[in-house]
Amino acid sequence: MSQPAIDIDIDEIIERYPGSPEYLIFLLQDIQAAFNYVSPEALTLVCDHTGVPQSQAYAVTTFYQSFSLEPKGEHDLKVCLGTACHLKGAPRIVEDLERRLGVASGGTTEDLKYSLETVNCLGACALAPVMVVDEDYQPAVTAKKLNKLLKQMDQE
Numbered sequence: 488m489s490q491p492a493i494d495i496d497i498d499e500i501i502e503r504y505p506g507s508p509e510y511l512i513f514l515l516q517d518i519q520a521a522f523n524y525v526s527p528e529a530l531t532l533v534c535d536h537t538g539v540p541q542s543q544a545y546a547v548t549t550f551y552q553s554f555s556l557e558p559k560g561e562h563d564l565k566v567c568l569g570t571a572c573h574l575k576g577a578p579r580i581v582e583d584l585e586r587r588l589g590v591a592s593g594g595t596t597e598d599l600k601y602s603l604e605t606v607n608c609l610g611a612c613a614l615a616p617v618m619v620v621d622e623d624y625q626p627a628v629t630a631k632k633l634n635k636l637l638k639q640m641d642q643e
């Protein structure tokens with residue numbers, strides 16, 4: 488996941504689609520991709536353009552996990568806390584990440600570098616403990632592996 492380009496113009500995105508309700512999702516997807524989240528201002532602009540009521544657009548953004556109403560970090564870290572991962576030490580991974588990043592699970596670091604969350608079973612229990620870093624599955628995570636991953640991302 489890359490940082491949003493600073494010069495992206497929200498109006499340019501809005502103008503990509505005709506002002507009609509069926510383009511709501513396309514607009515929200517493009518805004519999410521460009522800015523890593525859908526701000527309240529962007530949501531208002533989309534609603535004004537498409538004629539979709541704010542409450543309905545808000546419901547759509549909260550229903551689909553691919554949309555975020557909060558600014559997200561450049562790197563998305565998801566740690567599985569399902570049963571298999573829990574038994575193999577996933578809580579320690581979460582604690583370690585929270586301490587090192589200085590952010591609680593569910594939060595984003597102040598520099599917008601990392602977002603951290605926990606999930607329940609990623610469907611890869613045989614590889615426990617598992618985490619997903621920017622959509623890449625990381626199997627059998629250890630403190631050493633975590634170190635390496637964070638070092639790589641810090642250097643980007």
Ligand code: FES
Binds near residue numbers: 568607608609
């Ligand atoms: S419990 Fe973690 S992948 Fe299933």
